[in-house]
Amino acid sequence: MINSNSILVPIPALFSFQECVWFLNRNYDDCLHEIREGDVYKALEVNGQMLLIRISENGAFLEIELLEGDIDEEGKANLVAYVREWFDMDNPIQPFYDLLQSDGRLAYMTESYKGLRLIGISNLFEAICWSIIGQQINLSFAYKVKRALVEKFGNKITRGGQSYYVFPEPGLLAEVSKEELKAIQFSSQKADYMIGIARAFASGTLSKELIVSLPDFEARKKALTVHKGIGVWTANYALMKSLREPQGIPYGDIGLLNALANHNIIQDRKELGKIDALFSQYAGWESYLVFYLWRSLTVRDSA
């Protein structure tokens, strides 16, 4: 049923909502969205107002429904832009598929993961905090820590007895004490890193706009790594997920290395030359290649 609170977005070529949803719902407990019956539920905060949306597939369209909250025409346009960006719908990925197709080791991905898009994290602050949380710990635990943080400090909207959260604002986390973070299982170092990043965002020393405005990839990377807690891996992850930089390769990422080993592209983790050689073949699509390699780490549930 289409009503005034529903928006239809045409689905582009090489886009599979199911593949994207599968990724969002793989075997981890992400607190910033909910999947039910194949539909995506997500809370958003727009101009201080909490919204709840549901995204589903409707024929040749994605349907975005506003379940809670109120927005005007401009708000609707922003909502559509948000979803298109989140699922990378405006990026024609055929060239990437052509590259995969000509690569014997990876060609199967064009069928197995057909239409999977690089799911983004539009909020740069969130992307950086998430990668700090995820540094050097297993993902199951990382998602637990993120949930504790979000449920303690994030705004929420409730519907049908269920709460949906948005990531906390930097201004709030800038005032949090180290002890509060350690209580939710941050290490002492990560607590310092995150408070520092929150303060940088709260004061305007660091922002997505500022990073975007820099002239090139290296400058953007450098502007990120000057902050404590943002190393090469985190900077690349943030550039890949939030700024959608094709060159954002999280070098050293253990999952990436494992995936490369699984595909017999490297034998051990020190073969940096082979890794560079592979990525040089995917110029312009490096981050997509990383994303697809990460995808390959989780086996699809046959059920």
Add this chain to the structure above:
DNA sequence: AACCAGGCGCATG
């Protein structure tokens, strides 16, 4: 019960 996990900063050669 070890060993590992979607690293980082800092100190040393």
Add this chain to the structure above:
DNA sequence: CATGCGCATGGT
């Protein structure tokens, strides 16, 4: 520039 180490703590 490369290597080594401590950090912290849950998963497997």
